[in-house]
Amino acid sequence: MGRYVIAVLPGDGIGPEVTAEAVRVLEAVGRRFGHTFEFHEALIGGAAIEATGSPLPPETLDRCRRSDAILLGAVGGPRWDDPTAPVRPEQGLLDLRKGLGLFANLRPVRAFPALVDATPLKRHVIQGVDLLFVRELTGGLYFGPRREAGPDGEEAYDTMHYTRPEIERVVRLAAGLARARRKKLTSVDKANVLAASRLWRRVTEAVVRREFPDVALEHVLVDAFAMHLIRRPAAFDVVVTENMFGDILTDEAAVLAGSMGMLPSASLGETPPGLFEPVHGSAPDIAGRNLANPIGAILSAALLLRHGLGLEAEAAAVERAVEAALADGYRTRDIADGEGPIVGTREMGEAIRQRI
């Protein structure tokens, strides 16, 4: 039976509430499967700025490096939104991703049978949706050469920059995941306009042809893909794309799962530790009121078990518990369908824990 060290970075807004539920779920998994999890909390984002002046204090990065996996809540909030501020909470998260070499961000999107009516889309469109986004996470527009506007406010730029090895490693990871699923890989780019996308397409084609001849590859332009994603989402399996495109498309994809509050993510590099966090942000408007949906964080704990620690049976037990709680009618406010009673963050966490 395993003994694992987990760094817990609650962050801002609803981050601490949802992370607490995910930690309790991991404790329940530990009891059921005989593992010991040792949790170490550390500061990130706005909370870290308040306490230390930095959104990613060196002790936090150090703590993460000495852990088997990292569980994160969310960063950011109106308190730190001043565009002229010298430090921003989001920078802490970006530095953590870059500092740990977490180049691939896995964002699975499934339509839960119990929630098909919680989405604004038609039932026949949602049914059967089982997507896995692989967003490149340490390159592209987020990390290319940039210039902040000076005091004159006349000019600023960001650059979508990619190298062949950066594309190869994320495509290889995505194609490997596709091979273990329905063997279909969709690469999303803007190759009709952007040079970085033309390189992306060429490298993707070469990697998949050479190393994954059994995986069917298609290229789709990002604008068209944004439309296909809501018209025929069940047609896709694994989707690999550039950092910024992936950021935008996965918020859109959250609609398919019923709510942003449902989506988990796993950020992986060549070696552990991986970083596991819900896709939703800090939602300051509902923070501290027991209203947030903890399922994104709890499913992130499932990804932590699967991809971070290699504990597949444990991960599946958490996912089944989430499905069971939903099937039994538990709903937080964001996924309410007017039928069962609406529960809070803690009650949803508890309902899931009982079903593990």
Ligand code: IPM
């Ligand atoms: C996400 C978030 C982050 C991103 C922010 C908070 C830096 O939106 O994880 O999708 O843009 O990557």
Ligand code: MN
């Ligand atoms: Mn985002």
